[in-house]
Amino acid sequence: MSKVEKVEFNAELLAAMRAEAPLNKAKADALADRFDAKVRSIIAKAVREGIPYDKIERVRKDGKPVASKEATVAVIEENLGLPEGSLEGLEKAAKVALERLRDALPEVEAE
Numbered sequence: 001m002s003k004v005e006k007v008e009f010n011a012e013l014l015a016a017m018r019a020e021a022p023l024n025k026a027k028a029d030a031l032a033d034r035f036d037a038k039v040r041s042i043i044a045k046a047v048r049e050g051i052p053y054d055k056i057e058r059v060r061k062d063g064k065p066v067a068s069k070e071a072t073v074a075v076i077e078e079n080l081g082l083p084e085g086s087l088e089g090l091e092k093a094a095k096v097a098l099e100r101l102r103d104a105l106p107e108v109e110a111e
Contacts, residue, residue, distance in 0.1 A: 009045055017042070022052035072098045079105040 013035050020027045032039045046053045058066040069091040
């Protein structure tokens with residue numbers, strides 16, 4: 001079935017989107033096929049209309065969650081008990097090196 005360029009988001013489609021809430025990629029695919037629309041337009045309309053959408057969390061090739069270098073440096077600072085920003089510039093190091101350093105440090109327990 002060919003997808004049309006612009007979809008008319010009529011009351012029937014919006015009702016179906018609300019009935020399927022919270023939407024996810026699989027539900028958006030099904031709605032797109034059913035109403036001859038693009039998946040991205042279904043997702044965008046859901047977000048604009050305030051219909052809950054559970055997005056797919058990004059993961060790396062090895063299955064671990066994606067984390068920025070800045071976030072990794074923040075964890076290292078926390079585990080060393082250093083103030084935030086005290087290791088400024090460390091985020092320019094290789095990601096693998098930062099992860100090895102983070103993994104080598106003992107985790108600080110929350111108070």
